[in-house]
Amino acid sequence: MDSRIVVIGAGMAGARLARQLAPAYDVTLLGEESHAPYNRVLLADVLAGRYGPEVIALPPVPADGAEVRRGVRAVRIDRGTRTVHCADGSAVVYDRLVLATGSNPVLPPLRGLDGGLPGGVHPFRTLDDCLALAAVARPGSRAVVVGGGLLGVSAARALAERGTDVVVAHQGPTLMDRHLDPEGGGLVRRHLEGLGAEVHTECHVRGLRHRDGAVTGVELANGFVLDADHVVLACGVRPRVGLAADAGLTVRQGVVVDDTLTTSDARVHAIGDCAEHAGTVYGLAAPALEQADVLAAVLTAEPAPGRETGGPRYTGTRSLTRLTLGSAGAFDIAAFGEPSPRPGDDVVRLADATRGAYRKVVVRGNRLVGGVLLGDLASVGALARTWEGDEPLPDAPLLHLLTTDGGL
Numbered sequence: 001m002d003s004r005i006v007v008i009g010a011g012m013a014g015a016r017l018a019r020q021l022a023p024a025y026d027v028t029l030l031g032e033e034s035h036a037p038y039n040r041v042l043l044a045d046v047l048a049g050r051y052g053p054e055v056i057a058l059p060p061v062p063a064d065g066a067e068v069r070r071g072v073r074a075v076r077i078d079r080g081t082r083t084v085h086c087a088d089g090s091a092v093v094y095d096r097l098v099l100a101t102g103s104n105p106v107l108p109p110l111r112g113l114d115g116g117l118p119g120g121v122h123p124f125r126t127l128d129d130c131l132a133l134a135a136v137a138r139p140g141s142r143a144v145v146v147g148g149g150l151l152g153v154s155a156a157r158a159l160a161e162r163g164t165d166v167v168v169a170h171q172g173p174t175l176m177d178r179h180l181d182p183e184g185g186g187l188v189r190r191h192l193e194g195l196g197a198e199v200h201t202e203c204h205v206r207g208l209r210h211r212d213g214a215v216t217g218v219e220l221a222n223g224f225v226l227d228a229d230h231v232v233l234a235c236g237v238r239p240r241v242g243l244a245a246d247a248g249l250t251v252r253q254g255v256v257v258d259d260t261l262t263t264s265d266a267r268v269h270a271i272g273d274c275a276e277h278a279g280t281v282y283g284l285a286a287p288a289l290e291q292a293d294v295l296a297a298v299l300t301a302e303p304a305p306g307r308e309t310g311g312p313r314y315t316g317t318r319s320l321t322r323l324t325l326g327s328a329g330a331f332d333i334a335a336f337g338e339p340s341p342r343p344g345d346d347v348v349r350l351a352d353a354t355r356g357a358y359r360k361v362v363v364r365g366n367r368l369v370g371g372v373l374l375g376d377l378a379s380v381g382a383l384a385r386t387w388e389g390d391e392p393l394p395d396a397p398l399l400h401l402l403t404t405d406g407g408l
Contacts (some may be wrong), residue, residue: 005028008030009101010100011040019059024065028067028069033071040285074086077243082094099271099275101244106236118213118215119210120230143228144228147235149178150178153192162232171203183349215231249268269298271292275291287316287319292329321337322334332375333373340370341362345390355375359374368383
């Protein structure tokens with residue numbers, strides 16, 4: 001029996017897997033951050049001041065049979081001796097190793113970043129990033145958020161709630177253009193502008209200006225400068241694959257895994273933001289958690305390596321991307337699949353400009369293939385179940401899909 005399981009990464013996926021394996025297995029969970037595992041999805045709520053850091057802590061890993069080591073960074077994997085070497089000089093031997101190393105924020109190639117991050121420049125990925133930004137973002141200070149995707153919009157909304165003067169600089173044509181159609185992105189823009197934020201789209205940032213080690217502004221490609229006391233870099237994330245690559249595992253965009261979430265080494269697995277399955281790196285919470293569940297089932301059901309078996313398999317995740325902006329006057333966003341129709345698709349759209357509500361679904365044959373919903377999302381539960389289950393639609397007018405109960 002492979003009893004010693006080492007998990008590198010104490011994020012949502014790694015912590016969930018450790019909770020399911022302990023105490024039946026001897027689990028060591030290595031977390032680079034000093035904090036107890038937490039729900040990264042709620043970081044914007046901490047930044048806004050709605051929650052304290054303790055509120056977003058995940059359920060603890062059982063102490064019997066599991067060791068959670070905080071503030072410990074894995075620096076090398078020796079697959080020959082099945083040993084993980086850490087920066088503090090310690091080493092942990094494994095029978096099975098799980099990489100749940102997550103992703104790093106993308107730091108764009110901007111002038112002014114060559115010598116590291118100037119004072120006042122913040123990535124927005126970890127709880128420490130969040131707390132550092134919350135400590136300096138005061139009412140009346142001016143923050144420029146570089147990037148108007150899901151993370152940038154969340155940060156901008158949270159900073160606006162703190163009373164900070166917010167400017168969003170996004171190079172895409174509309175906000176959240178990877179998830180929303182232009183109409184949906186326009187509604188998000190109006191929502192942020194209604195909170196006092198200034199939004200610039202199709203806006204290319206060229207560099208940062210700083211003086212005496214502190215940022216003073218963001219320089220755009222057209223030469224215009226946005227004054228800034230703080231800059232938030234929300235330019236996307238990139239899978240953390242350095243450990244895997246150095247260990248000789250197959251790496252493309254992420255660490256390549258098969259349907260059992262096994263890498264090119266039968267003793268090593270990968271889940272979450274660092275894993276690439278069937279050519280896809282999801283980078284979202286729902287797939288990471290589903291992968292943790294499947295891998296727990298694989299590890300508890302699997303015979304010795306090399307013996308053929310059926311059993312649990314990961315076949316991909318179909319889930320909505322959902323974002324709630326704020327508590328008072330909450331503005332919900334949900335998106336899934338392909339929001340842009342192909343020729344022959346049916347599109348059902350409802351818009352209420354007065355209430356800031358917008359609903360759109362794309363139907364191909366008798367299946368939902370995509371959708372965007374903003375505002376009051378009373379119908380999202382039924383639509384989510386239909387989408388995630390790839391279920392055929394009922395024999396009813398398509399407009400019923402966007403009624404309160406989803407018509408289902």
